[in-house]
Structure formats: structure tokens, C-alpha cells
Amino acid sequence: MTTRREFLQTTAVSVLAATSVQCTHVSKVNANPGAGKAARTGVVQTVLGPIDASKLGFTLTHEHVGSGSEKIFSSRANSVADAVDRLKEARDAGIRTIVDLSTFDTGRDIRYREEISRKSGMQIVAATGQHVYAAESYNARTLEEITESFIKEIEQGIDGTDIKAGVIKVAARSDVMTPTEDKVFKAAARASKATGIAIETHTLARRRAGEKQAEVLEAEGVSPDRVSFGHSDDTDDMNYLIGLARRGYTLGMDHTFWGMAPGAMLPWQKRADCITKLIEAGYIGRMFLSNDWVHGDVERETVNPDGMLFTIRKTIPYLKQNHVSDQSIRAMTVENPRRFFGRLA
Ligand SMILES: [Zn+2]
Numbered sequence: 362m363t364t365r366r367e368f369l370q371t372t373a374v375s376v377l378a379a380t381s382v383q384c385t386h387v388s389k390v391n392a393n394p395g396a397g398k399a400a401r402t403g404v405v406q407t408v409l410g411p412i413d414a415s416k417l418g419f420t421l422t423h424e425h426v427g428s429g430s431e432k433i434f435s436s437r438a439n440s441v442a443d444a445v446d447r448l449k450e451a452r453d454a455g456i457r458t459i460v461d462l463s464t465f466d467t468g469r470d471i472r473y474r475e476e477i478s479r480k481s482g483m484q485i486v487a488a489t490g491q492h493v494y495a496a497e498s499y500n501a502r503t504l505e506e507i508t509e510s511f512i513k514e515i516e517q518g519i520d521g522t523d524i525k526a527g528v529i530k531v532a533a534r535s536d537v538m539t540p541t542e543d544k545v546f547k548a549a550a551r552a553s554k555a556t557g558i559a560i561e562t563h564t565l566a567r568r569r570a571g572e573k574q575a576e577v578l579e580a581e582g583v584s585p586d587r588v589s590f591g592h593s594d595d596t597d598d599m600n601y602l603i604g605l606a607r608r609g610y611t612l613g614m615d616h617t618f619w620g621m622a623p624g625a626m627l628p629w630q631k632r633a634d635c636i637t638k639l640i641e642a643g644y645i646g647r648m649f650l651s652n653d654w655v656h657g658d659v660e661r662e663t664v665n666p667d668g669m670l671f672t673i674r675k676t677i678p679y680l681k682q683n684h685v686s687d688q689s690i691r692a693m694t695v696e697n698p699r700r701f702f703g704r705l706a
Pocket residue numbers: 423424425462653
């Protein structure tokens with residue numbers, strides 16, 4: 362029987378081997394949009410300051426590192442200690458950067474993120490924007506005011522600190538947007554255009570909600586290659602997925618673990634098969650892998666005890682069984698994030 366530590370070490374070695382493979386040629390089906398052009402890099406804001414995008418390394422693009430965790434931790438210090446342990450474990454497994462899509466309306470504590478990043482060595486990118494339920498205060502605020510609030514978190518800092526957001530996260534609950542959601546998406550588009558920062562969204566994929574979001578963002582003039590539709594693996598509708606990828610959008614395949622839930626309509630292997638089909642169709646350059654892990658969320662931990670490591674322990678080995686190459690794994694976990702999160706000066 363393999364011990365947990367041995368397992369982690371083996372996994373770390375294989376992931377590091379995969380991520381050190383240099384992309385020396387482009388296969389026929391490789392539609393990596395970065396190929397053939399000078400690699401798009403730029404600078405990425407982390408909670409400990411700006412870094413060159415080439416330093417992102419293996420990146421999980423949609424996670425929540427804390428700290429709605431008061432329910433299970435007796436103190437902030439305990440919560441920090443647990444989060445640091447989990448981040449160190451992820452770092453030992455080869456993960457270098459976590460994009461934390463926790464916005465102000467989740468009760469986010471930005472200093473907490475700074476502290477756990479410093480103590481664990483994990484690079485963390487913070488988000489401006491809005492969580493699943495648009496904040497009530499947005500109903501009364503104008504589009505211009507919301508845009509300004511996003512730009513302020515990107516350019517000046519979050520909650521009076523000088524810790525800046527490196528991505529914009531917005532959400533619409535269904536395929537029909539409420540007037541407030543519509544306003545928030547337009548604000549995200551304008552803030553993205555003003556700052557060069559990319560957008561990640563929450564979508565209800567089984568209602569093809571990315572298509573409506575694309576319509577709103579495109580009307581504001583945002584380039585599809587600056588947008589990722591989260592939770593895209595909640596559907597196996599290949600027509601929908603390929604349609605968005607073909608238009609240049611990036612698909613966040615970040616709910617694979619929900620396929621572990623008892624009675625899940627889409628088992629995780631089926632979700633991973635969709636990733637394989639997208640690669641075979643030529644869209645390797647249009648996907649992210651992540652786990653929408655929420656530190657301290659007991660329900661998620663029960664469904665997915667691997668947490669942030671689900672990608673490394675389950676998804677990637679399964680994709681390899683499907684004959685997905687190390688190069689393709691590297692594209693989804695290293696090269697696509699580097700291109701997407703790099704803010705061009
Ligand atoms: Zn999330």
C-alpha cells in the first residue's frame with residue numbers, strides 16, 4: 362500500500378515531469394492560439410505583488426482558499442494554519458498558482474490571503490467582481506459606479522490595502538440575466554478593457570448560459586480570448602462547448618469533482634471525456650482545469666476529499682488513460698493560464 366506521502370511524491374514527480382516538457386512542435390490538432398506568435402506573457406498581480414506571467418507555472422484557475430470557514434475552525438489562526446497546510450500540500454504536488462475567485466461579497470478577508478500565500482509559498486491571484494448572487498447594493502449603483510469599483514481594486518488595491526486584483530469574476534445565475542447581472546457584466550467588460558485584466562465567469566452550462574454572457578460581453582467590445590466561462594464541464598453538450606471554444610472563449614473545466622457526488626447526472630469520467638473530445642477537436646488552447654474547492658466547505662470536502670488536488674489525482678491520470686499527452690496537460694495547466702492572466706502593459 363502506498364502511503365499518502367509516497368503518493369504525493371510520486372504525483373509531484375510526474376506532474377513536474379509533465380510540466381517541464383518543452384513544446385517543440387505543434388501537432389495537427391493543436392489549435393493552441395499562442396502557437397506561432399510570440400508567447401503572450403505580461404505581468405500578473407498576486408496578493409504578494411506583481412510577477413511575470415511566465416512565473417505562474419501550474420495554475421488552478423478557479424478555487425476559493427478561504428475563509429467562509431468560521432463554522433469549522435475555532436479561530437482565524439486555526440483557519441490560517443489549515444489553509445497553509447493544504448496549500449503546502451498542493452505546492453508539493455506541483456501546483457504553483459491558485460486563482461482565488463472569492464469576491465468582496467463572499468466576506469473575503471484579503472489580508473488572510475496575503476498571510477497564507479506568504480506562509481505556504483503558494484502564489485495566489487485575487488479577484489475583483491461579484492459572486493453568484495449579485496450584491497444588493499449593485500441594484501442601486503450605476504454601471505459607471507460598479508465599473509469604477511472594479512477598476513479601483515485592480516489599480517489601487519482591495520479594502521484600503523495595496524493588494525490588487527489580478528482577475529475579474531462575475532456571475533449570472535441562469536441563461537437569462539437579471540438587470541443587475543447585465544449591469545455587472547457590462548461593468549466587468551469595461552473594467553477589463555480599461556485595465557487589460559481577464560474575466561472569469563460563473564455559468565449555468567446546462568442552460569448554455571455562456572452564449573448569453575458572450576453576447577453581453579461582445580457588445581461591449583471584449584475580445585473572446587480575455588474571457589473564460591466557468592463550470593463549463595457541467596454539461597456534455599459538445600455543440601455548446603465547441604461553439605464557444607471555436608469563437609475563442611476559454612472553457613473552465615472546474616467542476617469535474619461534482620461528478621463524484623452520489624447520483625451525479627454527469628460522472629466525473631464523462632466530464633473528463635468531454636475534455637478529451639475538445640482536445641481531439643483541436644481546442645487544447647481553450648481549456649483550464651480546476652476544482653472550485655472552497656476551504657472549509659464541508660459538503661464539498663465530503664464529495665471530494667482530494668480538494669484542490671482532484672485535478673492531479675483524478676482528472677490528469679484519467680486524461681492520460683485517454684491518451685492525452687503530457688504536452689496537452691501542460692498546455693491546459695501552464696501555457697493557457699500564462700497567456701490568459703498576463704496583463705499587457
Ligand atoms: Zn467558485
